[in-house]
Amino acid sequence: MITGGAFFILMLVGVPISICLCLASIAFIWDSGNPLLFQSFVPQMFGGVDSYGLISIPLFIMIGEVMNGGGITRRIVAMAMAIVGQLKGGLAYVNLVANMFISSILGSATAQVAIMAKVMVPEMERQGYDKTFAAGLTAYAGMLGPIIPPSIMFVIYSVMAQVPVSDMLMAGLVPGILLTVLFCTVIAIMDVWQNYPRGERMDWAQRLRVVLDAIPTLIIPVVIVGSILTGLANATEAAAVGTLAAILIGRFWTRQLSFRDLPAMMVRSGIYAAVVLFLVAAAAIFSWVLVYGRVPQAVAAWVQTVAEDPVTFMLLVNVILLVIGTAIDGAPGLIMTVPILLPIATEVYGIDPIHFGVVAVINLTLGFLSPPVGLCFFVASAVTGAKVGRMFIVTLPFFFAACLLLLLLSIFPSLSLLLAN
Structure with missing residues (x-):
């Protein structure tokens, strides 16, 4: 009780989550009357980050930095425009397709929204789309970041659950593609009454030039996902090779990356990775405290009175995590x-x-798009100036599509396990 109270009080006054976890754990040890537990505090934190799989986190972040500085994003968007831009509502589809490709490189919802909102929203607004809808669609497209590999959240989960990082990353591929299809279906349905404009027409020669110009940039996700799927590399090795591929493409193909930019990119990647890894270390001590206090056993006893089978349990988990x-x-x-x-x-x-x-990662990612926090909406609002409240209302159909995916995954586990093993 003291641990939970300390955690929520600290969180409500604005203390960072990682510090909240550490201080709540200290409060539990103090209340337990067993000061010898303090001797295990630092070893437990160190053990939480003593994992080879976590090395992939700064590498994936570095890939995103190189991609931004190397002009790779612009070429991927142009390729998506050449493929689906001529359809009715073409720019909306371009937004989703480009995000699907970019999510296979970035792996972060907020970073993806920040990048794509700058690229896509002004262009969609110029062609007649409502700015609020464009910003909201970009925010929902950012959901693909933590689902399609690579994914920092999947890496964190795999370390906590002690499952192979590679299997965890591959498990998100099919759900990510399904979510993209569901979102495209929502756009097609909304187009019936919204009457979205068509994209600018391109002849076949122009399309071919754009696609050929962008194809080398797709080497990055192919290297990452392909090496894991074929068993040639684990997630950390794939991240290292993907980083090298991004640097080479940015320097010698797009020619927008200078080797002089790399030290600053490494520093930014290291700072962000340090924040994430300290959070993992704090989680390790908090998890140890929960186990010592037999919290999972108490929760399990209650859950079994509510959920009688796995499907019912997963549906209950969906509600709790959402x-x-x-x-x-x-x-x-x-x-x-x-x-x-x-x-x-x-x-x-x-x-x-x-x-x-x-299921847990998709649920919590959907929380990025739900009030009162709705972090992805706030990021999109900061970049575009669109109102957060109206953004949520305009894009409600996408929320229901994401909930449908969660329902399907809860009932049919094979959808997430198809590529995992």
Whole structure:
């Protein structure tokens, strides 16, 4: 009780989540009357980040930095425009298709929204789209970042759940493609009454030139996903090779990256990675405290009175995580809930930990787009000036499409396990 109270009080006054986790753990040890537990505090934190798989996090972040500085984003958007831009509502489809390709490089929802909102929203507004809709669509397209590999949240989960990072990353590929298809279906339905404009026409020669110019940039996701799928590399090795490929493409193909820019990119990647890794270390001590206090066992006893089978349990988890995701960002929410819910899922209901992880990550990512926090909406608003409240209302159909995907994943685990093994 003291641990939970300390955590929520600290969080409400604006203390960073990682510090909240550490201080709440200290409060628990102090209240336990066993000061010897303090001797395990630092070793538990160190053990939380003593994982080879976590090395992929700064590497994936570095790929995003190189991609931004190397002009790769612009070429991917141009390629998507050449493929689907001529359709009715073409720019809306371009937004989704480009985000699907870019998410296979960035792996971060907020970073993806910040980049794509600058690129896509002004162009959509110029061609007659409502700015609020354009910004909201870009925010929802950012959901693909933590789902389609690579994904920082999947890496964090795989370390917490002690499952192979490579399997976890591959598990997000099919759900990510399904979500893209569902979002495209929503655009087609909304077009019936919104009457979206057609994109600018391009002849076949122009399309071919644009696609050929962008194809080398696709080497990055092909190297990352292909090396993992074929077993030639694990996630960390694939991230290293992907980083090298991004540097070479940015320097010698797009010619917009200078080697002099790399030190600054490395520093920015290191700072962001340090924040994420300290959060993982704080989660390790918090998880240890929860296990010591037998919190998962107490929650399991209650859950079994409500959910009688795995599907019912997963539906209950969807509701719980969606509520948590509306108030707490994705990675902290993952860190807070996995130590409690995962043992129940695997030991009581026999649910595959990879399947559970996919559902958990998508739920908490959807929290990026739900009030009161709605971080992706705030990012899109900061870049474009669109109103957050109206953005949420205009894009509600996309919210229901994401909920439909969660329902399908909860009932059919094979959708997330198809490529995992």
